[in-house]
Each structure stands twice: as C-alpha cells, then as structure tokens.
Amino acid sequence: MENADITIIGAGVIGLAIAAEIAQPGINIFILEKNPTYGTGISSRNSEVIHGGIYYPEGSLKAALCAAGRHRLYEIAAKNNIPHKKIGKLIVATQPEETEGIEYLHKNAQANGVNSTELISARKVAHLEPNIKACSALFSPETGIISAHDLMNYFLLQARRKKAELVNCTKVVRIEKQARSYRIYTQSAKGDTFEFSSDVVINAAGLESDTIANMVGGNYQLHYCKGDYCSISGVNKSMIKRLIYPVPVKNHVGLGVHLTIDLSGRLKLGPDTTYISRTEDYAVANQKVPLFYSSARKFLPFLKEENVSPDMAGIRPKLQGPNDNFHDFVIREDLPGFINLVGIESPGLTASPAIAQLIKKMLTGKQSWE
Numbered sequence: 056m057e058n059a060d061i062t063i064i065g066a067g068v069i070g071l072a073i074a075a076e077i078a079q080p081g082i083n084i085f086i087l088e089k090n091p092t093y094g095t096g097i098s099s100r101n102s103e104v105i106h107g108g109i110y111y112p113e114g115s116l117k118a119a120l121c122a123a124g125r126h127r128l129y130e131i132a133a134k135n136n137i138p139h140k141k142i143g144k145l146i147v148a149t150q151p152e153e154t155e156g157i158e159y160l161h162k163n164a165q166a167n168g169v170n171s172t173e174l175i176s177a178r179k180v181a182h183l184e185p186n187i188k189a190c191s192a193l194f195s196p197e198t199g200i201i202s203a204h205d206l207m208n209y210f211l212l213q214a215r216r217k218k219a220e221l222v223n224c225t226k227v228v229r230i231e232k233q234a235r236s237y238r239i240y241t242q243s244a245k246g247d248t249f250e251f252s253s254d255v256v257i258n259a260a261g262l263e264s265d266t267i268a269n270m271v272g273g274n275y276q277l278h279y280c281k282g283d284y285c286s287i288s289g290v291n292k293s294m295i296k297r298l299i300y301p302v303p304v305k306n307h308v309g310l311g312v313h314l315t316i317d318l319s320g321r322l323k324l325g326p327d328t329t330y331i332s333r334t335e336d337y338a339v340a341n342q343k344v345p346l347f348y349s350s351a352r353k354f355l356p357f358l359k360e361e362n363v364s365p366d367m368a369g370i371r372p373k374l375q376g377p378n379d380n381f382h383d384f385v386i387r388e389d390l391p392g393f394i395n396l397v398g399i400e401s402p403g404l405t406a407s408p409a410i411a412q413l414i415k416k417m418l419t420g421k422q423s424w425e
C-alpha cells in the first residue's frame with residue numbers, strides 16, 4: 056500500500072458515505088476496516104429508521120444533519136433502487152398526562168424545521184392504526200425505513216467507482232503526527248503489521264472513535280449503551296402499519312421501547328437503553344421479555360407475553376454518560392488534517408449523507424483534496 060492522500064478509519068455507514076462523497080480519481084483514498092468486511096459494526100445493528108428529526112435540541116448537529124440527511128437519503132434511495140418505505144410514525148400518549156410530552160415534541164419538530172408533524176386525536180389514531188391504544192398522538196409522515204446494508208453497498212460502489220480502496224482486516228493500532236501528515240500503523244488479525252503516511256485522516260471508527268482520536272492527543276471517552284430488541288411473532292403483521300413510539304423520557308438517552316417494522320413487515324420491539332462496560336456483548340437476556348412486554352402493552356393491547364422473544368442488540372457510542380444531559384455529535388478537525396467523528400449514535404444512519412457533505416466542505420481548500 057502506497058502513501059495516502061486521505062485515510063478513512065472505519066467502514067460503517069459513516070466512513071462509506073464519506074468515501075462516496077469525497078472520492079475522486081487521482082486522489083488516493085483508503086478506507087481501513089479492522090473486520091473481514093464492511094458494515095458489521097453499529098451500522099448492522101440498528102432499527103434502520105429514517106428519522107424525522109423531531110427529538111433533538113434546536114441548533115444541534117443531530118437536528119440539522121438528521122433533517123438534511125433524511126431528504127438526501129430519500130433522494131438517493133429512490134434514484135438507486137435502495138429498498139426503503141416512507142411508512143410514517145406515531146408517538147403515542149397512552150394517558151392524558153403524556154399529552155404535554157407530544158405537544159412539546161411537536162413544537163420542537165417545528166423549531167427544527169420539521170413542519171410535517173401533526174397532533175392527532177384518539178379518533179384519528181383509531182382511523183390510522185385501529186389496533187393500538189392512544190388518547191392522542193404526534194404523527195410524523197416523513198419517518199421511514201431503509202435497508203442499511205443496501206445503503207452501504209451503494210456508498211461502497213460509488214466510492215470504488217471513484218477509485219477509493221477498501222482495505223479489510225486492517226486495524227489501526229497507532230498514529231503519529233508528523234510535520235505535514237500522519238503515520239498510521241496497522242495490524243491484521245494474523246498479527247502482520249504495516250505502516251504508511253496519510254495527509255488527511257478521517258476517524259469514523261464508531262465504538263472505537265475515541266480510542267483513535269486519543270492516539271493523537273484527543274481526550275474523548277465513549278460510554279457503551281446497549282440497546283436490546285425483542286421480536287414479535289404469532290401476530291398478524293398487517294395489524295400495524297406504522298412505527299409506534301411511546302413518549303420518551305426527557306434526557307435523550309433513548310426513544311423508549313418502541314415498535315419497529317422492517318422492510319419484510321417483521322415486527323420488533325426495542326431498543327432499550329442499558330449502559331454496559333466496554334465490551335461488545337450482543338446477547339439478549341430472556342429476562343428482557345417481561346420488561347418489553349409490559350412497556351409495549353401500554354400501546355399494543357393485543358400483545359401477549361408469549362408473542363415476545365429475545366432478538367438482536369446494538370451498542371450506541373455515547374458521549375453522554377448515564378447521568379449527563381444531551382450530548383451532540385462531535386465532528387471536528389481537532390488537528391490540522393485530522394477530523395474526528397465521535398459519538399455518532401442515532402440518528403447517524405439517517406444523517407450519513409449529510410455528514411458526508413459536511414466533511415467534504417471541511418476538506419475543501421486542503422491541498423491534498425483540491
């Protein structure tokens with residue numbers, strides 16, 4: 056491998072979206088991935104929801120990039136036959152005390168420039184979704200679902216067409232700052248080592264993005280926050296047509312155990328939020344079943360506990376610790392030519408094309424990229 060103009064660390068949806076956006080013939084771009092293939096990290100363990108941008112504080116990167124990313128994602132998906140569906144979502148108040156919560160979200164959505172949300176009565180909820188229980192709801196018609204893997208395939212194809220190169224089984228283990236570039240040391244699973252220099256480094260390493268940033272003097276600490284899912288079986292899939300969410304708790308840790316539908320119509324509950332130690336543990340305990348059942352039953356009255364069983368899990372890379380308030384994405388050039396993307400949790404999938412456009416703007420003007 057020769058020296059690089061730009062090195063992207065991490066081949067998840069963020070690294071691949073960036074590669075697709077910035078690659079151009081004549082520029083040496085390497086995407087380094089520690090695993091044998093791309094898209095096996097956070098990007099393969101999520102709800103695959105194209106978020107509306109309702110929850111995030113006004114002025115935050117999460118709000119702006121979610122809205123911009125959503126528009127772009129629908130365009131990309133429609134133009135390139137990436138499986139997706141704009142199925143809409145309801146955030147339901149199951150008791151009158153929760154009405155205040157959905158009114159707040161409605162105002163917040165408007166402050167974020169999301170003007171399509173609508174507060175709807177119990178009657179309209181019953182018309183849209185006759186099988187759920189709600190005394191009112193916030194309807195988000197712009198929310199949808201997408202195949203994350205097909206999206207990543209598309210980004211990778213675009214990047215490769217423009218001569219970016221994906222290098223699998225290559226873990227970045229050390230980085231040294233040099234006068235005008237960075238020396239990158241890598242190791243394969245077999246222990247083979249390799250080093251090269253790169254003018255620009257883009258750190259999109261997901262759950263390890265703090266470790267990478269800290270290799271060159273950063274001071275980040277990610278908290279791992281696990282989200283378990285349970286699947287629903289033995290229920291007629293056509294009973295629910297939209298994503299159904301409860302009113303979330305106020306600290307933005309998660310959105311509350313909700314009902315998601317994948318592109319094959321399969322129903323799932325989750326994800327919940329549990330801070331864990333720094334291990335990639337994806338097991339879902341049987342004990343989660345009664346907890347998910349009792350949360351979901353508030354808005355899915357037809358549900359029986361025997362319909363619910365443990366399914367998959369994902370891990371959020373959170374800058375927000377267990378007792379902290381909201382924390383935004385960090386997308387920052389911390390050293391000249393070294394861009395860190397840290398804490399890219401939800402709505403990272405939705406925001407991915409907008410994040411890529413932002414990185415392109417940050418790079419414009421750099422000698423290696425012009």
Ligand SMILES: Cc1cc2nc3c(=O)[nH]c(=O)nc-3n(C[C@H](O)[C@H](O)[C@H](O)COP(=O)(O)OP(=O)(O)OC[C@H]3O[C@@H](n4cnc5c(N)ncnc54)[C@H](O)[C@@H]3O)c2cc1C
Pocket residue numbers: 064065066067068069070087088089090093094095096097098099100101102103104105106225226227228259260261262263264267281282326368369370371372399400401402403404405406
């Ligand atoms: C439970 C859950 C549900 C979610 N639901 C949604 C949703 O519905 N909608 C939405 O918009 N967002 C959602 N998200 C967020 C979204 O999934 C993430 O923001 C996005 O996938 C992050 O992508 P990434 O590329 O940053 O990380 P990853 O996909 O993890 O990619 C990072 C890559 O870096 C590699 N890597 C790490 N360290 C190194 C190293 N030292 N050297 C080389 N490679 C390395 C990893 O192997 C990995 O492949 C959810 C997240 C979770 C956890």
